[in-house]
Amino acid sequence: MLLHWDKLGWWRWVLLAVTILTAVFLLLPILFIAALSFGSSQWLIFPPPSWTLRWYDELFADPSWLDAAWTSFKIAVVVALLSVLIGTLAAFGLVRGRFRGREALKAFFLTPMILPVVVLAVALYAFYLRVGLDGTVTGFVLAHLVVALPFSILSIGTALEGFDKSIEDAAVLCGATPLEAVLRVTLPAIASGLFSAAIFSFLASWDEVVLAIFMASPSLQTLPVKIWGTLRQDLTPVVAAVSTLLIALTLVLMLLVSLARRFAKSS
Amino acid sequence: MPQATALVGPSRGQRRTSLLLALPALSLLIVFFALPVLALLLRSVLEPAPGFSNYVTLLGSSTYSRILVNTFTVSAVVTVVTLLIGFPTAWALALMPPIWSRLVFGVLLLSMWTNLLTRTYAWMVLLQRTGVINRTLIDLGIIDQPLPLVNNLTGVTIGMTYIMLPFVILPLYGVIRRIDPAILQAAALCGATRAQAFRRVLLPLVMPGIAVGGLMVFVMSLGYFVTPALLGGTANMMLAELIAQFVQSLVNWGMGGAAALVLLSVTLSLYTLQLRLFGTSGLGGR
Numbered sequence: 001m002l003l004h005w006d007k008l009g010w011w012r013w014v015l016l017a018v019t020i021l022t023a024v025f026l027l028l029p030i031l032f033i034a035a036l037s038f039g040s041s042q043w044l045i046f047p048p049p050s051w052t053l054r055w056y057d058e059l060f061a062d063p064s065w066l067d068a069a070w071t072s073f074k075i076a077v078v079v080a081l082l083s084v085l086i087g088t089l090a091a092f093g094l095v096r097g098r099f100r101g102r103e104a105l106k107a108f109f110l111t112p113m114i115l116p117v118v119v120l121a122v123a124l125y126a127f128y129l130r131v132g133l134d135g136t137v138t139g140f141v142l143a144h145l146v147v148a149l150p151f152s153i154l155s156i157g158t159a160l161e162g163f164d165k166s167i168e169d170a171a172v173l174c175g176a177t178p179l180e181a182v183l184r185v186t187l188p189a190i191a192s193g194l195f196s197a198a199i200f201s202f203l204a205s206w207d208e209v210v211l212a213i214f215m216a217s218p219s220l221q222t223l224p225v226k227i228w229g230t231l232r233q234d235l236t237p238v239v240a241a242v243s244t245l246l247i248a249l250t251l252v253l254m255l256l257v258s259l260a261r262r263f264a265k266s267s
Numbered sequence: 268m269p270q271a272t273a274l275v276g277p278s279r280g281q282r283r284t285s286l287l288l289a290l291p292a293l294s295l296l297i298v299f300f301a302l303p304v305l306a307l308l309l310r311s312v313l314e315p316a317p318g319f320s321n322y323v324t325l326l327g328s329s330t331y332s333r334i335l336v337n338t339f340t341v342s343a344v345v346t347v348v349t350l351l352i353g354f355p356t357a358w359a360l361a362l363m364p365p366i367w368s369r370l371v372f373g374v375l376l377l378s379m380w381t382n383l384l385t386r387t388y389a390w391m392v393l394l395q396r397t398g399v400i401n402r403t404l405i406d407l408g409i410i411d412q413p414l415p416l417v418n419n420l421t422g423v424t425i426g427m428t429y430i431m432l433p434f435v436i437l438p439l440y441g442v443i444r445r446i447d448p449a450i451l452q453a454a455a456l457c458g459a460t461r462a463q464a465f466r467r468v469l470l471p472l473v474m475p476g477i478a479v480g481g482l483m484v485f486v487m488s489l490g491y492f493v494t495p496a497l498l499g500g501t502a503n504m505m506l507a508e509l510i511a512q513f514v515q516s517l518v519n520w521g522m523g524g525a526a527a528l529v530l531l532s533v534t535l536s537l538y539t540l541q542l543r544l545f546g547t548s549g550l551g552g553r
Binding site for chain 2: 005009027029030045096097116117118123124125127203231239243246247
């Protein structure tokens, strides 16, 4: 009775009310920021006295925002590519390999996910100061790769576990070399896993702020560092404009991932 | 012959290939993760002089112990509140017609995927003195003066609850979906009232989900940096911020390393506990 929607009695209305409130709680701040980005009030008064595109104009007129966004984009693309490449190799090793210590290795590969990022940030900062990687694009890429890689290994590993290896073996029996079989049979079959890995890795880098605060220099900062620095001074509506663009990007990426999943199911 | 190896199991050569495939990832994580973290922790007992003086200062001073207490209190409150909101939500999501639940899941994922700074910024604006919440409360005549909702632990707790909520809803939803409804029908047939069935049947079955989700939120909250730093202000620091401050403003690597070790050991021991109790790391989502 407690697990049938129609037999819950008045409990159903309580659950429904909590769920609606939760959804509103989760959605409202996002809609609110999007609305304020078009509002004319400097102090973010809501509802805004009138509507304007002024904050978007200010945003696009300031090259430091565009520079930061471009830096973030470059770093995130390189991180996504490397993360999928290294992650695919590692996932094959972990899923196909039968060696001692495999479970331990798997656990080690996933630790960056549970470790508080601030610890990694401080540790890498010390290391970078010593080897001269602080304030460099390479430093950013490597730091972000550490946090992106577990997502790649997880999603590619899951896809690979769901793939029937006998199909690959069949290709080998038909005369393909093992490498050909992997490249032309297995990888296309797990394409949606590779795609999610790429998107997750891209986002892990694109949105990452804690490592970035420690890696950044005055001449090299990512978009989250720029937002962070701005917010430490004031709550300017320009940040609302940036945020709205980021929310739009999130929606696009969510759509892409769900399309990829649908495509994987139908094929 | 590759055919033969596929049938008789891994040869030594295959085993070496598997390890070789994992090598790039392994070396990256050793050089840019394991060794730097170990080096940082070592500095806590080596700087300024070998010994445990950093730990004595950290755990002995009232300033630092207040930060530790703040961190644990906020994390505990956030955990309890997210569970109280998250459990009924996950329960409803597991039962309601798919058309509705898909809509709520869409909102949940949008919120989870939206940039963390964006979400925190939204709460900074909502909670400020002249923000919507204060103005609405004043307009309704509930309060005369704006409530201090930001730059204090109230703000941190609200913001963190917002961010952590999906992390309890998703595992709880998974657990509730896997429960066989027939068990609860059996309870009803045996004459249990709704309240009895809830307390004696449903709740024990959902407990693993509550433990996994709750522990995950608690641990993540302990080490959270961005949201507490922006919503809490400098007077209400939490542990992650303290670590950053030791290193960035005070350039005291010994103390930074000691605080990092405290955070790290609490985090890892709670995760180990969870693995022991439930055999799952609760990893998932972003």
